[in-house]
Amino acid sequence: MDLGAGNRTRVIEFILLGPTGLQPILFAVFFFAYVVTVRGNVSILAAISVEPKLYTPMYYFLESLSLLDIGCITITIPPMLACLLAHQCRVPYASCISQLFFFHLLASVHCHLLTAMAYDHYLAICQPLIYSSRMSCEVQGALVGICYTISFINALMHAVAVSMLDFCGPNIVSHFYCDLLPLFQLSCSTIHLNRQLLFFFFLRGGCIFMGVIPMILFSVSYAHVPAAVLRIHSAEGRKKAFSTCGSHLTMVCIFYGTSFFSDTRLGSISALDKEKGIGILNTILSPMLNPVIYSLQNPDVQGTLKKVLTGTRLPE
16 A cells, blocks of 8 residues: 555555355366356357358347457456465556456346347347348447447446446445455445446446446347247248247346346345355356357257367358
8 A cells, every 4th residue: 555645545456255165166167167158159250250141130249249258267266266365366556447347348238139039039039020130230230339338338337437436444345356346345435336337337236327227228139039930931930930039038137137146235245255156146147158058059050069079061
C-alpha cells in the first residue's frame, strides 16, 4: 500500500484468496475443465468454419457464443491456476480493474447474444417466408454490434465506478477473480452509485437492462414458437425445430439460473464464501456445457464434428 493524501493508505494491489484446501486436486479439476471447455468450443468453431451447410444465422450466433465462452473462461481460470501453483495471488490494482471490465464485457455480450438468438429462432420458425430478408448478413452483424456496444457501455460504467472508490484498508479479496461484490466489501467510501448501477445495468439478478428486458424479449419470442412448430407438417421438421429451441432454452436456463442464484446474495457479507463457490460454478458451467448441449442435440453439428475429428474429407 502507498501513503495517500491525509496520511491515508491507498491499495496498489489485491490479494485473491480463491478456493482453499486440496490445492493439487483443485488445480487438476480446473485445468481439466478449462481444457475441455476450450477444446469443445474450438471444435464447434472448426465444424462451422469447414461445413458450408452451417453457414446460417443460427450458427453465426453460435460461433460468436463459442468465442465468448473461450474468452470468458480464459479471463478467470488461467490466472487462478497460476495462483494455485504459486500458493498466493497478488494482483496489481490496474490488472484487477481490467479483469473486472473484460469479464463483465464478455458475460454481458453473452446475455444479449442469447436474446438475439431467440429473435433468430422466432423468425426462422414463425415467419419463414421473410426470414432471409429479416436476418441478412447485415442484420446479423448489426445485432452482434449492438450486443457489444451495450455490453461495452455496461462494463465500462462498472469499471469506472469501481475505480473511483477508495480502497484504503484491507486488500484481501474473498474470491478467485476481481468481481464487484468482493471489491465493494473492501471499499472505505460510499458505494451508493455502484449499487444504483447494479440495479439498472448489471447483467444478472433483477436489474432492468440486463435482466428484465432480455427476459421479456425471450418470453415474447418463444410465446409464438410452440404453435408455429405444431403447424409444421413434417415430423422431421418439428423435431429439428424443437431440438434447436430446446438447446437454446437450456443455455438460457443455465446462464440465468446460476446468475440469479448468485445475485440473490448481493450485499450479503456473510455469504461471501458461498458466493465464491457459486462464482466458480457460474464461470465454468455455461462455457463448458455450451458445446455439449449444441453438439449432442444437433445432427448437423454431430456429423461435421465426426468428420473434423476423424480427418474425413468433407464433400465439396
